[in-house]
Amino acid sequence: MKELSLNILDIAQNSIKAGASNIHILLNENEETLIITVRDDGCGMTAEILERVENPFYTTRTTRDVGMGIPLLKLAAEQTGGEVTITSVSETDDPVNHGTTISASFFKNHLDFTPLGDIVTTVCTLIHGAPDIDWRYEHIYGDNTVLLDTKQMREILGDVPLDDIEILNWIRQSLSEEYAAL
Amino acid sequence: MKSLAELAAIREKMKDKVVIREGSGDVRVVVGMATCGIAAGARPVLNRFVEKISEEGLSDKITVTQTGCIGICQFEPVVEIYEAGKEKVTYVKMTAEKADEVVEKHLKGGKVVAEYTISAVNA
Numbered sequence: 001m002k003e004l005s006l007n008i009l010d011i012a013q014n015s016i017k018a019g020a021s022n023i024h025i026l027l028n029e030n031e032e033t034l035i036i037t038v039r040d041d042g043c044g045m046t047a048e049i050l051e052r053v054e055n056p057f058y059t060t061r062t063t064r065d066v067g068m069g070i071p072l073l074k075l076a077a078e079q080t081g082g083e084v085t086i087t088s089v090s091e092t093d094d095p096v097n098h099g100t101t102i103s104a105s106f107f108k109n110h111l112d113f114t115p116l117g118d119i120v121t122t123v124c125t126l127i128h129g130a131p132d133i134d135w136r137y138e139h140i141y142g143d144n145t146v147l148l149d150t151k152q153m154r155e156i157l158g159d160v161p162l163d164d165i166e167i168l169n170w171i172r173q174s175l176s177e178e179y180a181a182l
Numbered sequence: 183m184k185s186l187a188e189l190a191a192i193r194e195k196m197k198d199k200v201v202i203r204e205g206s207g208d209v210r211v212v213v214g215m216a217t218c219g220i221a222a223g224a225r226p227v228l229n230r231f232v233e234k235i236s237e238e239g240l241s242d243k244i245t246v247t248q249t250g251c252i253g254i255c256q257f258e259p260v261v262e263i264y265e266a267g268k269e270k271v272t273y274v275k276m277t278a279e280k281a282d283e284v285v286e287k288h289l290k291g292g293k294v295v296a297e298y299t300i301s302a303v304n305a
Contacts, residue, residue: 001221010220013250069217118225125225128232129215129248156189160196165236170189 003117004036004106007073009125011038011102014069016130018042018100027139034106034116041099044090053086073104080110120175123148124168131163146178209244209289210264211235216251222258223277230278231261234285244289257300263288272300
């Protein structure tokens with residue numbers, strides 16, 4: 001992937017497919033490190049499946065035999081000296097508190113660090129693709145935070161769907177302005 | 183977050199539109215957004231379709247949706263167009279520029295852009 005924001009777009013699809021109601025994307029960044037965390041309350045994975053997800057030849061998909069999402073994220077992190085950790089609680093093990101958290105750390109000053117890229121478009125694309133999910137996007141950079149919380153938006157919007165173009169434009173502008181103010 | 187008051191204004195404006203949306207979806211543009219699609223450049227393609235269809239005022243008739251991997255990864259970014267009563271059209275190796283052309287010629291003009299379809303590329 002050319003941008004880490006594309007890895008985020010890809011990884012978050014797993015949370016959508018896991019039937020999550022809430023997906024939290026957290027970027028925690030300082031001068032030297034970037035930690036990307038995607039946390040969902042989807043169906044989770046059993047210990048057995050969790051052991052296999054880093055293997056590209058494991059996938060739950062039926063249209064092809066190769067699952068490159070997590071291996072690509074792992075590659076991007078490890079080539080900077082960082083790592084990927086995944087914790088998951090399966091719905092079958094705990095019907096109430098289940099879900100998956102995937103976390104990737106990067107050393108930004110490493111030659112092989114992939115730039116974050118257009119994260120605003122990634123957030124807009126995710127909301128467009130799964131407008132019924134509650135998304136919380138948070139990017140902490142030092143003392144500053146960029147935040148978008150669809151729950152807060154829904155309190156105002158009522159039943160107006162988030163994938164309407166005017167709402168998507170508002171989200172794009174909102175995030176762009178927050179980033180510009182950093 | 184940006185001024186939430188603006189959201190309230192959008193909501194007011196949308197009250198009537200929500201009703202219209204119920205009858206929408208005569209035409210569906212489906213963009214493959216699995217790992218293969220994303221790595222090949224599907225994100226700008228999807229966004230160009232969303233923007234262009236809105237710019238052209240076609241949003242009430244045409245919906246743009248995302249899907250996973252449809253199994254032809256070597257042809258990504260792949261875009262499928264479903265229209266009631268017509269055969270599905272599959273566009274392959276798409277770019278944002280080609281998306282503009284497909285909106286102009288196919289979705290507005292009713293003419294399939296044959297050279298971007300899978301049958302042209304696969305021949």
